Amino acid sequence: MTAQTTAGGGRKPVMSDVARLAGVSHQTVSRVLNDSPHVKEATRERVLTAIRELDYRPNSAARALVTNRTRTVGVVSFDTTLYGPASMLHGIEQAARGHDYFVSIVSVRTLDSRSVQDAVDRLHGQAVEGVLVIAPQTSAAGALAALGADLPIVAVGSGPRAKVPAVAVDNESGARAVTRHLLDLGHRTVHHLAGPANWLDAKARVAGWRAALADAGASAPEPLTGDWSARSGYELGLRLATDRSVTAVFCANDHMALGLLRALSEAGIAVPGDISVAGFDDIPEASFFTPPLTTVRQDFGELGRRGLELLLDRIESGPTDGRPPRVLVAPEPVVRSSTAAPGRRPAG
Amino acid sequence: MTAQTTAGGGRKPVMSDVARLAGVSHQTVSRVLNDSPHVKEATRERVLTAIRELDYRPNSAARALVTNRTRTVGVVSFDTTLYGPASMLHGIEQAARGHDYFVSIVSVRTLDSRSVQDAVDRLHGQAVEGVLVIAPQTSAAGALAALGADLPIVAVGSGPRAKVPAVAVDNESGARAVTRHLLDLGHRTVHHLAGPANWLDAKARVAGWRAALADAGASAPEPLTGDWSARSGYELGLRLATDRSVTAVFCANDHMALGLLRALSEAGIAVPGDISVAGFDDIPEASFFTPPLTTVRQDFGELGRRGLELLLDRIESGPTDGRPPRVLVAPEPVVRSSTAAPGRRPAG
């Protein structure tokens, strides 16, 4: 029982300590650790026992140095506080663990391409094997395109056209479906509270909304632009409340819809009696709004998972061949009680 | 311009490539990289130019191997989808970046001590220098206590009594303050929708609520226990709605308060006219509930930041001396319009 051969004694045990204790060479220990088939069962047992006895843990830096692999992926996220990014991150992490990868995160405060660049650089410096970017702004998209191909990158939740592989929700079809739902209810047209113009998702939802209106031959009122927050929905809602032609509003996300609901409630306007309201995202709280919100469900967790898998594909199969894949996940409208046929308001 | 000395050619440049190009030794390059004071300005410039020209990036694994430092901290989180954990994670990441540390995350699905153990082990295997745990369940607390001192650990947002250093919100004083607010308004007593019994925060909030009632000589009705979700608040709210003695309810978080609000609304009970409702957390949406919610603000981001700093202290100053520190952050009641003097309901 010398400090050399037992745990607790001196410094942290290394592979040769295990080898000595098990009476084999360091290479055999390495083989056991890496599940090499060419190790006799009895030897393997002996090595495993020694490992346990010493509480030996392989040094990941040494391994990374020689294999040139870290089994770590990086995630660049815009605001991990929002429900969407938080859920995607969660999905990514779960999937990564399943594939025995680590996840290292960097969040960026602002949406300019410099920040995204820096974040990716930082991750690159830490030797991640690939990067997932949750940064659905048009500007970030540009940054990614410029990034250079020495590090596999996948955009999640949205992303630049082409250039970079992406896993995204089909915002357009979701927006289209919920707008059509409102139209089918008998509304002459549907107003829209849009997300920030520099978000790809916001743009796609506007496009889907416009397309549904065009399909129905309805005129498209000028959309009002918010910033995803309940506050902006509230402020915009105050304006909408004074317009007696409004009978249905599609909000680009549930939080803005919540603010709108609040504004309408303060103005004494009934939902859905006077005005129907629909959102987008289906956050867990949406069914407990007053009234429960009709919205479009997107499975953020699934998005994250798919994104990670796409990234792993690229990491393991080497550089791109052909044009980058683009996975679209279909969102699903969820009808609750915030939408109904137009009622007491005078038609627009 | 051979492949040896320029980027783009063959393999990734290493330190000696830079040294050769700059006409110095590898050690001088290392000195420049590590801001050693004893390098002549002209030499430094020459090295930096060479680094830029080759697009050289130091190999972090090699550095970690020899310095035995990774500048990485791990975060173990229970459910990164919830607002609280997501915000703390954000705060941690921001702070870590400020101190030039990386953040690696592992989230656990279930709250048993095995999962927490495994997560910490995983992180340990990746050679993080310390771990922050966002897992405010009593069971996790036990796991941490058992963890052994070879890796610095800090609990964030809550944590076991003693044993492990922690940064937490003073749940008890927050709950006490908001309960007193309700009592001061003239309510005879205050009902409570509690969080899950195995969450430390939930327990502390119950304690604060009880203390405030006791201070006022009010009787404490049996608290109802939910699971933090709006759904559970709704279901419990349905029960509360049938009890005509209820005039004020303090919910253990804002989401449950939202569900309660929904249930009361369906039951035709006015808030705050018939029943006053208060929450805890002050999520960004709370001021847009119907009606805007009186609640207790806790600054999750700050919590994360403080947690990281505490961890860094322990990493840099070596093993514990004395008993683990415990930082309490004071939460702040925010009065909005969901609370008022008792009104039309018959007194209990």
Add this chain to the structure above:
DNA sequence: GGGCTGAGTGTGAGCGCTCACAGTCGTTCC
């Protein structure tokens, strides 16, 4: 019997960096 196989194991080099140490200058002092 010699040569082949393949299973099981050991040897030595080297990944890219930092650390400890050892220079080599030019300056200053007595």
Add this chain to the structure above:
DNA sequence: GGAACGACTGTGAGCGCTCACACTCAGCCC
């Protein structure tokens, strides 16, 4: 004039691991 010093730079070893290769020894064939 030489010792002493500080500023700057170079040399060699070695961190803990994996990789390529070499080796040993059964078992088996012709």
